[in-house]
Amino acid sequence: MDKKMLKRTRIFISMVVFIFIVLSARLAYLQIFQHEQYWGRAEKNRLRILPITAPRGEIFDRYGRQLVSNRPGFTVSLVDLGQGYDDDTISYLSRLLEMEEEEINEKIRSQYYRRYLPIRLKTDVSMEIVSRIAERRMELPGV
Incomplete structure (x- = not known):
């Protein structure tokens, strides 16, 4: 056995x-x-797809006057790609968005424990600013 x-x-x-x-x-x-x-x-x-809600349409009152209309709105956000944000990127964004560098750094620090969420730097920016960021997309990782 x-x-x-x-x-x-x-x-x-x-x-x-x-x-x-x-x-x-x-x-x-x-x-x-x-x-x-x-x-x-x-x-x-690593690209993040964020859902964009559908436009709600225009709203009119009972007399046919327009109360609410649709227009595009753009938000500049930072997404943590695991490599941090370099000073050149923050400096460029501060000039472009007319914000202080310290204000941007403070927003980054405030999101430290929620790194998986995008950090909203500025909302309702113009198409010109969006175009300038899109032109330098390769130089601005995570924007």
Whole structure:
């Protein structure tokens, strides 16, 4: 009986070691040989899609006078990409948005524990400001 139990224990330990080796080999394969593929997929996945609510339409009173109309509104926000915000980006945004650099830094610090949320710097900005930011999109990561 004792030899039978010893044999079962060895088989069980052998199976556990085999499974551990297979999983370790697969992990090494993914991290070493497939690194570029998954890194590229992660980079593409870092863009955040924020839903934009549909326009509600124009509202008129009973005499046909317009009470509310639609117009586009743009918000400049920062999204934490895990690399922080460099001083050049903050300096450029402070000049463009006519805000103090310290005010921008304070908004960033106030969102420290909610990094997954975009930080709203300024709302209802003009199309000109949006265009200037879009022109320098590659130089302004996370804006």
